[in-house]
């Protein structure tokens with residue numbers, strides 16, 4: 405069996421690498437199309453005429469395509485125009501923000517984890533479309549791919565298997581030679597959308613996290629006893645100054661070991677700590693999680709401010725979601741109790757929980773029944789649903805989102821309907837982000 409597996413793996417990997425090469429030549433890199441004036445203007449919330457005037461005023465060279473010489477804007481150019489218009493708005497902060505919506509220093513970064521242990525509930529599809537939508541609106545977004553299968557990374561043009569360990573998300577959360585997340589994050593072909601690559605190395609983390617947590621749990625009492633002993637010794641009368649200095653040094657070492665030990669024991673805080681390194685660089689971090697409630701998903705849900713649970717509205721998926729909720733409750737109660745005890749209650753951040761109905765066939769009666777049930781039983785089911793669409797599936801087949809795909813490749817009506825559904829879902833999430841930032 406192993407011999408066959410090895411041969412099959414080799415054959416499949418090289419075919420996939422060749423496919424990537426042929427799909428995105430010459431460097432097997434994806435690129436983003438340019439946006440026609442009306443579409444670009446729509447993203448900026450201005451008229452096509454004002455967009456053209458602003459581009460001219462800025463002296464940008466806008467590509468003209470086709471016989472009609474119609475202007476097409478790159479996302480970089482759209483973002484340049486955004487910043488230009490925001491600057492022009494001067495002291496009118498609300499107007500400036502309409503052009504350039506990035507958060508200011510008193511608005512916190514928002515971390516969203518797309519979660520559910522059911523595979524196929526459209527976690528990856530949701531994460532990538534949301535990331536691209538927000539980037540198109542002008543936000544700075546980091547997509548964190550926590551799935552060892554790296555599907556979100558693939559969608560963003562990276563072949564996970566070809567990414568060295570050093571350049572993958574794993575390097576930023578591993579237990580030896582950890583790298584700062586900022587060094588690991590890569591730019592994508594989408595301006596303002598960066599990626600921390602998910603890769604098979606992450607599977608190791610599923611093994612190491614519990615391993616180190618257990619060992620650290622065993623070491624902790626010993627270190628605490630040592631600290632208590634040293635504190636006692638310090639209090640003794642007539643202790644020589646040289647001995648006192650030695651004790652202080654030993655105490656410092658013991659505290660450092662204890663803090664290292666706690667960090668390993670509290671494995672679920674590891675991703676949160678890694679995020680601190682890049683916080684200043686982004687407005688939103690989106691975590692795509694694997695289809696399981698393992699250690700990686702736990703780390704994402706602990707780091708997140710918002711849990712976005714995707715549900716395919718079918719009875720069997722609802723049953724699995726009930727189990728997901730039960731397991732999540734148990735895990736989160738454990739995290740909260742452990743953090744409150746070990747670090748203090750101030751380390752616990754309140755989170756929001758939203759449900760998004762995905763792959764929704766709104767012509768199907770059974771699905772409508774499930775959606776009605778979900779809306780009546782759960783709080784915070786998002787108003788908009790992500791409709792099932794052959795356009796999303798077809799674009800997904802060639803590792804594209806609807807935002808990057810060309811409308812002309814689809815039946816126009818099908819494409820428009822799917823895009824409208826995605827925009828409504830993503831717009832609803834953007835509105836939530838704005839309320840968290842306290843914007844009117």
Ligand SMILES: Nc1ncnc2c1ncn2[C@@H]1O[C@H](COP(=O)(O)OP(=O)(O)O)[C@@H](O)[C@H]1O
Pocket residue numbers: 522523524525526527528529530555695762763764790791792793794796797800801
């Ligand atoms: N709205 C949709 N319409 C049609 N197909 C969809 C839609 N959303 C997702 N899919 C397809 O469903 C499959 C599973 O989606 P994916 O995002 O990979 O799920 P997960 O990450 O939860 O496992 C993919 O093939 C994807 O292209």
Ligand SMILES: [Mg+2]
Pocket residue numbers: 527528529551555693694695
């Ligand atoms: Mg996925």
